Amino acid sequence: MATTKKPVAKKPAAKAPAKKPAAKPAAKKPAAKATAKKPAAKPAAAKKATAHTTWDTVQIARHPNRPLLIDYLAAWDPQANELHGDRLVADDPAMFAGLVNIGGERVVLVGHRKGRTTEEKIAYRFGMANPDGYRKAMRIMRLAEKFHLPIVTLVDTSGAFPGLDAEARGQAEAIAKNLADMSVLKAPIVVVVTGEGGSGGALGIAVGDRILMLEHAIYSVISPEGCASILWRDGHMAPQAAEALKLTSDWLKKLGLIDEIIPEPKGGAQNAPAKTIEDVKQAILKAIRELKKIPVEKLVEQRYAKFAAMGRFSD
Amino acid sequence: MAWFTKAPEAPLRVPTEALWNVCKKCGAYTPKDEYAANLKVCPVCGAHGRLSARERIALLADKGSFKEIAADVIAHDPLTFHDAKEAYAEKVAATREKTGIGESIVVGTATLDKIPVVLGAMDFRFMGGSLGSGTGERILQAAETARKLKCPLVLCTASGGARMQEGLVSLMQMAKTCAAIQRLRDEGLLYISVMTDPTTGGVSASFAMVGDLNIAEPKTLIGFAGRRVIETTIKQKLPPEFQTSEYLLEHGFLDKIVARKDLKAYLAKTIRFLTAAK
Numbered sequence: 171m172a173t174t175k176k177p178v179a180k181k182p183a184a185k186a187p188a189k190k191p192a193a194k195p196a197a198k199k200p201a202a203k204a205t206a207k208k209p210a211a212k213p214a215a216a217k218k219a220t221a222h223t224t225w226d227t228v229q230i231a232r233h234p235n236r237p238l239l240i241d242y243l244a245a246w247d248p249q250a251n252e253l254h255g256d257r258l259v260a261d262d263p264a265m266f267a268g269l270v271n272i273g274g275e276r277v278v279l280v281g282h283r284k285g286r287t288t289e290e291k292i293a294y295r296f297g298m299a300n301p302d303g304y305r306k307a308m309r310i311m312r313l314a315e316k317f318h319l320p321i322v323t324l325v326d327t328s329g330a331f332p333g334l335d336a337e338a339r340g341q342a343e344a345i346a347k348n349l350a351d352m353s354v355l356k357a358p359i360v361v362v363v364t365g366e367g368g369s370g371g372a373l374g375i376a377v378g379d380r381i382l383m384l385e386h387a388i389y390s391v392i393s394p395e396g397c398a399s400i401l402w403r404d405g406h407m408a409p410q411a412a413e414a415l416k417l418t419s420d421w422l423k424k425l426g427l428i429d430e431i432i433p434e435p436k437g438g439a440q441n442a443p444a445k446t447i448e449d450v451k452q453a454i455l456k457a458i459r460e461l462k463k464i465p466v467e468k469l470v471e472q473r474y475a476k477f478a479a480m481g482r483f484s485d
Numbered sequence: 486m487a488w489f490t491k492a493p494e495a496p497l498r499v500p501t502e503a504l505w506n507v508c509k510k511c512g513a514y515t516p517k518d519e520y521a522a523n524l525k526v527c528p529v530c531g532a533h534g535r536l537s538a539r540e541r542i543a544l545l546a547d548k549g550s551f552k553e554i555a556a557d558v559i560a561h562d563p564l565t566f567h568d569a570k571e572a573y574a575e576k577v578a579a580t581r582e583k584t585g586i587g588e589s590i591v592v593g594t595a596t597l598d599k600i601p602v603v604l605g606a607m608d609f610r611f612m613g614g615s616l617g618s619g620t621g622e623r624i625l626q627a628a629e630t631a632r633k634l635k636c637p638l639v640l641c642t643a644s645g646g647a648r649m650q651e652g653l654v655s656l657m658q659m660a661k662t663c664a665a666i667q668r669l670r671d672e673g674l675l676y677i678s679v680m681t682d683p684t685t686g687g688v689s690a691s692f693a694m695v696g697d698l699n700i701a702e703p704k705t706l707i708g709f710a711g712r713r714v715i716e717t718t719i720k721q722k723l724p725p726e727f728q729t730s731e732y733l734l735e736h737g738f739l740d741k742i743v744a745r746k747d748l749k750a751y752l753a754k755t756i757r758f759l760t761a762a763k
């Protein structure tokens with residue numbers, strides 16, 4: 171156990187945090203030490219040394235002018251061929267699925283759709299998908315397998331929609347099924363976390379061969395607010411929770427959970443959306459080119475090995 | 486409860502926690518030994534109390550047949566996580582000591598009514614049965630062992646979901662466990678998920694829901710989002726039966742609800758039918 175709290179910032183401490191085992195069962199007199207470790211406020215020194223805090227990153231990831239799926243699509247392929255419906259009960263507008271041409275590359279694209287105007291936001295349920303959305307995404311991804319196309323998923327959601335109908339129609343089952351099915355899908359899958367990667371609702375379309383993440387996107391098991399209200403018993407402690415959760419791209423790369431960070435313009439993507447949209451495109455194309463060289467059976471094997479290794483620690 | 490408080494002058498056996506079980510659903514007092522003999526099921530309302538992993542294994546595995554695997558895989562602290570009150574590493578070490586198990590699931594090989602199986606049981610006492618990296622790795626090893634032995638995998642869940650103290654590492658265990666189970670199923674092997682109270686959040690949205698058969702105990706809480714979160718979001722009260730095993734059965738997500746006393750015989754019968762195991 172480290173005895174000091176590492177500041178989460180642009181530059182994580184050199185030592186890989188992933189290799190650290192929990193205290194051995196024998197180590198059993200924590201009381202005094204625990205208070206010393208209390209991560210009260212961020213040390214002032216750390217604050218000065220970095221451009222911004224983890225909480226700033228959360229704000230950038232949620233910035234109203236941050237490029238959304240609708241912006242990426244408009245720039246990459248205004249003729250994108252959206253496909254609708256899960257063939258069971260509904261078409262979920264919070265999840266986009268369709269055939270898209272990205273820089274000459276024909277791909278199947280799925281992604282969370284948030285709105286920009288109030289009307290859009292409500293219509294797209296703030297990017298929180300229902301089970302129908304996850305099932306639609308899976309149905310369209312199957313087309314990629316059948317017609318030998320790569321899959322690109324754009325992840326930007328605060329989470330799967332918590333609703334009565336969502337539960338009645340099996341939100342848990344829909345996400346679980348996608349995790350299982352995507353793990354063996356015979357097509358290259360490139361995942362890009364562009365904004366908020368909110369827990370199971372994000373992961374439901376985020377099993378892939380290359381996991382890319384925009385520099386100031388966030389990806390977390392729970393929202394900082396949710397974590398704060400449970401573990402700090404105070405939602406206002408969200409900045410502290412955000413830091414403790416290590417939900418930033420630099421930490422996640424270090425933890426081996428993402429493959430590549432796509433740099434953003436200074437201060438965040440909202441300052442130069444067009445450049446960000448182009449940079450994401452180039453990163454996707456590069457990943458697709460690499461993945462296409464790998465026979466698909468081998469790709470599926472590698473995908474399994476990749477996820478199997480996550481959270482595996484050797485003592 | 487009232488009968489006791491109303492009669493203070495009567496010579497009483499004091500119903501302390503040590504002697505009595507108080508049902509969380511209906512409040513009925515049952516002597517602890519009687520409650521244990523009834524498999525921790527309330528004799529008044531039928532509520533199924535929580536079993537520890539070891540108790541669950543004793544319920545399903547033939548006596549002396551269980552051999553634990555992956556016992557050396559224990560909880561890790563990849564984030565060096567601290568909340569306002571405590572360090573995760575210390576909490577998890579204390580939990581290990583208290584429960585005597587290394588993670589929120591115990592997995593191993595066993596025979597179930599003489600049928601060789603790989604069996605796993607979650608333990609809600611271990612950080613709310615949450616899905617840590619050790620939990621995920623144990624499940625993966627269980628699935629790979631079942632593949633090697635070509636035998637069925639039975640996992641009994643009891644979990645509040647992902648373990649937020651392990652951050653995104655925990656979330657990824659959802660993908661990892663589903664991938665391991667999918668490989669098993671693709672090889673024609675049987676996976677039975679047995680959901681017990683509670684099975685929610687990231688566990689419901691991963692390995693619990695992808696069984697060839699999804700079984701649950703009666704009146705089990707099963708769901709993805711928390712009741713309060715949903716009520717706040719949709720601004721309406723949810724019906725009392727919402728997110729119970731009965732509700733899930735009605736909506737098509739469970740194959741069967743099986744009472745605890747019948748569980749072992751039901752699993753044996755069904756595994757035999759599907760795999761013609763002797």
Ligand SMILES: [Zn+2]
Pocket residue numbers: 508509510511512513527528529530531532
């Ligand atoms: Zn009762």
